[in-house]
Amino acid sequence: MEERVTIRELARRSGVSVGTVSRALNGYADVRPETRERIMRLASELDYTPAAAARSLVTQRSHVIGVFMETGEGHPDLQHPFFHEVLGGLKQRVGREGFDLLLFASERPGGGYGPHSYLKRARHHSVDGCALIGLDPDDSEVRRLVRGEIPCVAIDMQLEGPNTEVVMSDNEAGAAEAVRHLHGLGHRRIATITGMIDSRPGVDRLRGYRNAIQELGLAYRDEYVRYGDFYAESAREATEKLLALPEPPTAIFAAADLMAIGAVRAAAEAGLSVPADLSVVGFDDIQLAPHVNPPLTTLRQDKLGLGAAAGDALVARIAGDPERPQLRTLPVELVVRGSTAAP
């Protein structure tokens, strides 16, 4: 039978008290070098592994960051490639600092009583901080969570709380740059397909579009803005409508690469070729963007950077840094590939 080797066992074998073992292992000053040496050697011989539960029980810190990211059927956000890359960035960043990520999945946490709530689940596991990715900011659970005492960072969602911070790309500037790029190419009839307009990125990108249109002295036409949901299918339908217009656009700014891809597809189905007959620019620069046909001109979000920034925010707030901004926005970069050309 494999008996777990505890700190007590270490103490017994090395002839000191458990307190001393703990101090030796944790690098406290007041333990004689040779004693420490002996203990550490023994620990590695026996492959001693401290129990996180015991430690966090007393220190009240778990070195774990909770992650809320819905995988629901309705909005399969966990399936949006964008969020995964952000998650990867977060993982890397907080990993360096010794944190692990707890991806909340359980429906009745703690194996039993009481309904689940975000706050409760976070408290139950004593996470040191929480990352909220692509959630509905109006959800009452979410609001309760950020109103609590746990440091939170929200990615791509508008949220306020005493100890929470928001990280997102500069969506407005990016959208504006997209239409300027199109305009520079010579396009004058530029349409857009928005993301969900109840999300912050959705409205910001729309605003960027609108501002740029006006700054460039183009007429803002209602029929040129169509509402999508960040996924391909919605853009395909939207593009159909757009192309059926009496005066169809020569260029489309889609507020997500997935939607840009949907738009390209709709164009192909309408017998149009991209970019010869229609220019399309996306947003995100997902992994596949350079590989689709034609390669997508898009605005690159620094996905790893977003995750890393979220990690930064979390570790800083966990460390007790009070001087934190409420919002951190990262620049996006236009990368032009093959889906845009002069009209």
Add this chain to the structure above:
Amino acid sequence: MEERVTIRELARRSGVSVGTVSRALNGYADVRPETRERIMRLASELDYTPAAAARSLVTQRSHVIGVFMETGEGHPDLQHPFFHEVLGGLKQRVGREGFDLLLFASERPGGGYGPHSYLKRARHHSVDGCALIGLDPDDSEVRRLVRGEIPCVAIDMQLEGPNTEVVMSDNEAGAAEAVRHLHGLGHRRIATITGMIDSRPGVDRLRGYRNAIQELGLAYRDEYVRYGDFYAESAREATEKLLALPEPPTAIFAAADLMAIGAVRAAAEAGLSVPADLSVVGFDDIQLAPHVNPPLTTLRQDKLGLGAAAGDALVARIAGDPERPQLRTLPVELVVRGSTAAP
């Protein structure tokens, strides 16, 4: 100051002992209904949240599943869309059973001493089980982990251990079906671009290709098999070579959708059109497969199903079920779209 409400507080306020509170909350039999009622009401009024650490310390069960999934620079596996969807399936399945997912990220777990090792990290957090996704099965750390006492499930990797189970798609059958489909369309010169041949899916798909070629009475030609790495770029190069052959293939089976997309791109760059001049079939059916141009004919892996099967394995083994298969393979399904046609 927000004092955490503990079970002792509950006991004090409701005038019973802590043991009774515990039993009441956990649904044990020997507590009078009205007492239980009173306690539970109080608990929900005070929003009592049990501490997972304390509980798992004594029960030796954490209700947490550890997930190892590398985000390294070298092989950015966390970036392969396939794995995310699998993760989603796993999350859903184990979530129903009350488990959460711990995504290992920390580089020096426990905040300090000793080098990290998979086994050590798993033990440190007392995870009830581990999921290994897309790792190198020859890694010595991985082998140590599966030799241990913790139930493990490996997804898409060949691995053996006393308490570990493997879940993967029926790659061989899928590959065979791909070439039969191509053959049925009239193709006779069918090439393949493999995945990494040090991975089980890589070799299985190659074997499936080879077997089908022979069963159909086609000549097996060495120059028709090119080695890729599951990502787009490698397939693009491989396709260039293939098309430069004196007798170029009329169809390509790419062992991954990302590679199929790379192949399509290479064809376009060579002035060929898919599927008119070249048929391409992929593998995976990633989310984007129906949306690229042309829509990809591919073999659908049941990604959610793989995750769910992994979850099944884990919960069963955690519950102590000894009657478990060592390997579980899931069927794949040919879905024909626009990237294949008669030659």
Add this chain to the structure above:
DNA sequence: ACGGTTTCCGAAACCGTTTTTGGAGAGATG
């Protein structure tokens, strides 16, 4: 009225750590 069951609950041990407190011994100081 009495032994035997049941039902309900309190007391206490325990899980594996950290951290505080204090004290023994050694060396320095007066």
Add this chain to the structure above:
DNA sequence: CATCTCTCCAAAAACGGTTTCGGAAACCGT
């Protein structure tokens, strides 16, 4: 030699739960 300061460590009290054990009261049949 007495005292004072170090240095190093032991003991014990937490942290917040679960679970075992046993006892008091209530209920039962005779």
